[in-house]
Amino acid sequence: MATINLFFQQEFSLHLVTNIIKTEIKKDKLRILLTETLAETENPEGGDIGDIFWPQGNLKFTRVFRTQNGDIWHEGILNGNRPNPNTPCSIEIDSYNRLHNSAYHSFSHLITGIARRLLKKDFIGTSKKFSDYGILTLKAQKDALPAASEIWQSALEYINKPAPIERLVLSKEKALSIAGTFFQSVIPANASEIRLIKVGHDLAWIPCRGVHLRDLGQISSVENSPKLSAWTEDEDLCFNYHLTFHQ
């Protein structure tokens, strides 16, 4: 039975009372499987971190991962006694880390969406996040370089003012008819429903399982690093940026 994952809900909570199903120890770290979890694993910018508490101990988890059958494991350092199966517990998500990941993730959608519109091309950005900056790489053509500053300037117009991020959950067929069959290749074959996200009110809907800000206006400022618009060895367009946000 797969873990019930609650993070897709529109109004998510950061604290939940639940139950430990089982535990494993791998390389001195404890892994815990819960009946239900609030932890998200899907953002390329990083999954949730947080704490699980039970009467005789706690786990500070620094990594969450999903197995093929849908189970979500929380891994970290055990403090106290290893819990038995069926122990009641509570889980708390680190809200700052969640917001940090969500802000970088949402902004990378914005840049990718603007780039797709300006360059009139379908492609998917690849993003990564470090402690204080993010990198978004776009598989683009070299002739797109002049558009880089236009993409960046356009992105700045969406932030720090109300700009709700919209969500839709639709059947796979309907979702692909809206987002474009281009996305077929990145959607799991067994998915029956797809969540679409719109970051930027006039940009396209695209499929995404990740966790987003509620509003792009929560991003208060973005600075590009000197590496903005540099070409990597593979001739991809790269945006390196640092952002600040409010709750």
Ligand SMILES: [Zn+2]
């Ligand atoms: Zn997303």
